[in-house]
Amino acid sequence: MxxxxxxxxxxxxxxxxxxxxxxxxxxxxxxxxxxxxxxxxxxxxxxxxxxxxxxxxxxxxxxxxxxxxxxxxxxxxxxxxxxxxxxxxxxxxxxxxxxxxxxxxxxxxxxxxxxxxxxxxxxxxxxxxxxxxxxxxxxxTQSQKESLNILSEQVINLLELRKNKLELERAHKKLKKFSKKLERKVFQRTNQLEIKTIKLELMINDLESFNHICSHDLQEPLRKIQMFISQISDTEFNNLSEAGKHKLERIDLSAGRMRNLIQDLMAYGATESIDNSLTTVSLKNLVLDVKDILSEELKEHKTLLRVQKDCPITVRPVQFKQLLFNLFTNAIKFSKNEIKPTIKVHGSVVNGTDYPELNLNEDRQYSRILISDNGIGFDQKYENKVFEIFQRLHSDEEYQGTGIGLAIVKRIVTTHSGQIRVESSLGNGAVFDIFIPLAD
The missing domain is CATH 3.30.450.40 (GAF domain)
Known part of the structure; x- marks a missing residue:
């Protein structure tokens, strides 16, 4: 041998x-x-x-x-x-x-x-x-040899198809992960842009740099994602499994949501008008959008987030989702050790006359949004301080942060001609009570 x-x-x-x-x-x-x-x-x-x-x-x-x-x-x-x-x-x-x-x-x-x-x-x-x-x-026979050669080519075709499918699935996973990561960065960048906006308003009320960041830093990676999606759709879509097609469509939808978010941000930074972008939407839908963005953080901290009751709200969705984003991340950050964070959202429609202590317009209806958590809470005497810019109740060693998150929440409520208050006590979580005028 x-x-x-x-x-x-x-x-x-x-x-x-x-x-x-x-x-x-x-x-x-x-x-x-x-x-x-x-x-x-x-x-x-x-x-x-x-x-x-x-x-x-x-x-x-x-x-x-x-x-x-x-x-x-x-x-x-x-x-x-x-x-x-x-x-x-x-x-x-x-x-x-x-x-x-x-x-x-x-x-x-x-x-x-x-x-x-x-x-x-x-x-x-x-x-x-x-x-x-x-x-x-x-x-x-010669015929048998030719037939065997044809069959061998079909084996190669099957192997190449398998390899291409595996590569596409890996690319889809990377694109989905990158899309989710970019979507979270959009919200983080939005937070940074809100901080920048506050500082600029305090100084010269100049929003040109805000528009530049939105139009360039955010749109450039989004264009690349959409280019990759388009290339895969044009060349390999028919070769994908049904699950692969669904994943690609989900990535495309996520990219579309990011594109709309960036456009909304640019519109917000380009105008001082507070009326042209208000729209009446479902509170639950906005919460679910933010929940999707925070899916990894919620899973990591085993956080329960649920909407107990829905209601219509008249808001600028991009701003109000930032408000929800800040309150939800605060609830996660200031949760108790070894206790799963729980965040509850409750919406209702009320009359301005029902809350004279808030000086609401008595001729209007308001959307009342209650957002509660089971975190560490704080002393009620600090109710006003928590909404002030750069004010913090904890040191960096205890909890990291800039002291701006709730200031942004307060500013968003104010730009909607609304009111916000909070009730809390040490060790018993916090309940944020928000009133937003409802369109007629």
């Missing part, structure tokens, strides 16, 4: 084989159909799709043979992948010096006839073979 030569590009070949992630995978009907067809065309009892790593030949499909792999030193296919012949054939292995005393010849499956076509990628590197085997001498 003669040991097969090592392929001259063996290291490169093994790296290529690994990139298909196919070794030791479960049987698949598409491959089994090809081996069955090969056996029927060539009139042989056995047909195999083999893949060779550095120690074995593994059968992706084995028609007429029970075993799923053999040592590479016994493999006929190891000779086939290094041969210069388009189809490697031995008519009677018992009389072939290369295979005399080979355990696959002297023992089960008693190979006598073998014909194998190397499965090569576009660069000519062989991954394995499509082969047919018989336990008696025989020859293949």
């Amino acid at each position: 003669t040991k097969a030569k090592i392929h001259p590009r063996e290291k490169e070949r093994l790296v290529l084989l690994d990139s298909y992630s196919i070794l030791d995978t479960l049987p698949e009907k598409d491959y089994d159909n090809l081996t069955q067809l090969a056996a029927e065309i060539c009139q042989t009892p056995i047909s195999l799709i083999t893949l060779l790593d550095d120690k074995r030949q593994w059968f992706k499909s084995h028609y007429g043979l029970e075993t799923s792999e053999t040592p590479i030193e016994d493999a006929f296919c190891a000779h086939a992948i290094t041969s210069d012949e388009p189809i490697f054939t031995t008519e009677d292995a018992r009389e072939d010096s290369r295979f005399q005393n080979n355990p696959l010849v002297t023992g089960d499956p008693n190979i006598v006839f073998y014909a194998g076509i190397p499965l090569k990628n576009a660069n000519g590197l062989p991954l394995g073979t499509l082969c047919v085997i018989d336990n008696k001498p025989r020859n293949l």
Whole structure:
């Protein structure tokens, strides 16, 4: 018996084989159909799709043979992948010096006839073979050889399709992760932009830099995401599984939401009018949007966030989602140790006359939003201080922060001609009580 030569590009070949992630995978009907067809065309009892790593030949499909792999030193296919012949054939292995005393010849499956076509990628590197085997001498007709070659090309097509699908799935996961990360950054950047806006209003009321950040820093990565989505949709959409198509569509929807958010931010920074962007929306829908953005943080801290009752509100959605974002992240940050944070949102429609202590317009209805948590709370005497810019009740060693989050919440409520108050006590969480005028 003669040991097969090592392929001259063996290291490169093994790296290529690994990139298909196919070794030791479960049987698949598409491959089994090809081996069955090969056996029927060539009139042989056995047909195999083999893949060779550095120690074995593994059968992706084995028609007429029970075993799923053999040592590479016994493999006929190891000779086939290094041969210069388009189809490697031995008519009677018992009389072939290369295979005399080979355990696959002297023992089960008693190979006598073998014909194998190397499965090569576009660069000519062989991954394995499509082969047919018989336990008696025989020859293949020219028609059988041509048919076997066509079937080997179909095996390569299946392998390439599998590889492309895996690469697309990995790309989809990266895009989805990047999209979610970018969406969170949009809200974080929005917070930073609100801080910048407050400072600019205190100084020169100049919002040009606000517009520049929105138009450039946020839109540029969004354009790249949408370009990748468009490329995948144009070239690979039909090759995706239904789950893959759904994921791609979800990424596209997320990118659309980000685009709308950026446009809303630019409109807000470009005008001082407080009337042109007000719209009546569902409080629950805004909460769910923010909940989706904070999904990782909520999961990490095992936070329960639920809307107990919905109500309509007349707001600028981008600003009000920032308000919710700040209150929810505050509730998570100032939660008690070893106690799962719980955030409850309750909406209702009330009359201005019902709350004379707040000096509300008696001729209007208001959306009343209660946002409560079970966190560490604070002394009620600090009610006004918590809404002041740069004011903090805790040191950096206890809780990190800038002392601006609730100042932004207060400012957003004020720009909506609303009122906000808070009730709290040490160790008993906090309840933020917000009143926003409801459009007629």
